[in-house]
Amino acid sequence: MASGGELSTSPVRSIVASRNLENLIVEEVSPPSESRIMDLKKGGSMGAERMRLLRMRLWELRRLGPLKIVAITSSLPKDGKSTIAVNLSTVLSDGKQHRVLLVESDLHCPGVGNILRIPKNPGLAECLEKGVDPFVCIRRIEPLGFYLLQAGMAEGHPTDLIQSDALPDLLSSMAQYFDWVVLDTPPVFPVADTMSLCQASDAVLLVVRSGVTPKDSVNEAIEMIGSNRIAGLILNGAEEINKSYYKYSSYYGTKK
Ligand SMILES: Nc1ncnc2c1ncn2[C@@H]1O[C@H](COP(=O)(O)OP(=O)(O)OP(=O)(O)O)[C@@H](O)[C@H]1O
Ligand SMILES: [Mg+2]
Numbered sequence: 001m002a003s004g005g006e007l008s009t010s011p012v013r014s015i016v017a018s019r020n021l022e023n024l025i026v027e028e029v030s031p032p033s034e035s036r037i038m039d040l041k042k043g044g045s046m047g048a049e050r051m052r053l054l055r056m057r058l059w060e061l062r063r064l065g066p067l068k069i070v071a072i073t074s075s076l077p078k079d080g081k082s083t084i085a086v087n088l089s090t091v092l093s094d095g096k097q098h099r100v101l102l103v104e105s106d107l108h109c110p111g112v113g114n115i116l117r118i119p120k121n122p123g124l125a126e127c128l129e130k131g132v133d134p135f136v137c138i139r140r141i142e143p144l145g146f147y148l149l150q151a152g153m154a155e156g157h158p159t160d161l162i163q164s165d166a167l168p169d170l171l172s173s174m175a176q177y178f179d180w181v182v183l184d185t186p187p188v189f190p191v192a193d194t195m196s197l198c199q200a201s202d203a204v205l206l207v208v209r210s211g212v213t214p215k216d217s218v219n220e221a222i223e224m225i226g227s228n229r230i231a232g233l234i235l236n237g238a239e240e241i242n243k244s245y246y247k248y249s250s251y252y253g254t255k256k
Helices: 009-018 046-064 081-093 110-114 122-128 158-162 166-172 193-197 215-225 239-251
Strands: 025-028 069-074 100-106 139-141 148-149 180-184 203-209 228-235
Touching: 009 228, 046 081, 046 148, 046 228, 069 081, 069 193, 081 110, 081 180, 081 203, 081 228, 100 110, 100 166, 122 148, 122 158, 122 166, 122 180, 148 158, 158 166, 166 193, 203 215, 215 228
Parallel strands: 025 139, 069 180, 069 203, 100 148, 100 180, 203 228
Antiparallel strands: 139 148
8 A cells, every 4th residue: 555645745746747647656455345346357247247338338428429527426325436436447447458537526425545445645625725736646546457536635615626616627637638537426415516526527427226226316316417417327236137137148158
């Protein structure tokens, strides 16, 4: 695990000047099995197959129009947004073939650091509040292969930061350096920030926890975000559907 939550000085200047992703701090992680982070060595698992299908759909959608910044949200807390954001970033990076930046943009309750067991470090909050260069804070996450901008620690109110003009500016500048920018957002209810994050993104993926998220709250979230902004719904934890899909996929020889 890389050390330090401090913004150090001299090596940082060269990172910022070069914009060379190879020079960024590397964070080695080994998420515990209960975290539900895909094991890349188990390539044929149900979850991994589902994530690959989602990746394929996103690449297909990109052919139809500009699509780089993707927000992952859900109507209510604990639907699995952060877990899916980590897995999607991993699969999109495809063993570092593509540069994927995951932005921990839930400043109220950041979840990615907890899932990956990374301590809090300066990140999005410092970039928006103090004008810190994001390249000072971004870390490469190994062995998952994506880059992470953590939430950081806001001194002011998180909602004011997320609703500031600095947010879309920062995201569009990051989109110049990365192939995909994935936003792990707060839930639509009860947090106002999510609307700003959805508006600053090219598309939204709405996570629905199978058998848990009430249908009405899903419909309300779709109405709030606007159905034209939603690229798709992700049904999280649909074990029965996954089981039948798995039988089908193993018949065709994708089971490992
Ligand atoms: N498909 C699943 N089956 C079982 N547990 C799951 C599943 N997906 C996520 N979880 C678990 O549910 C909890 C919440 O997941 P996660 O933190 O990803 O949700 P979240 O929507 O980001 O929450 P928050 O709204 O607090 O940000 C975690 O303990 C996670 O491991
Ligand atoms: Mg979360």
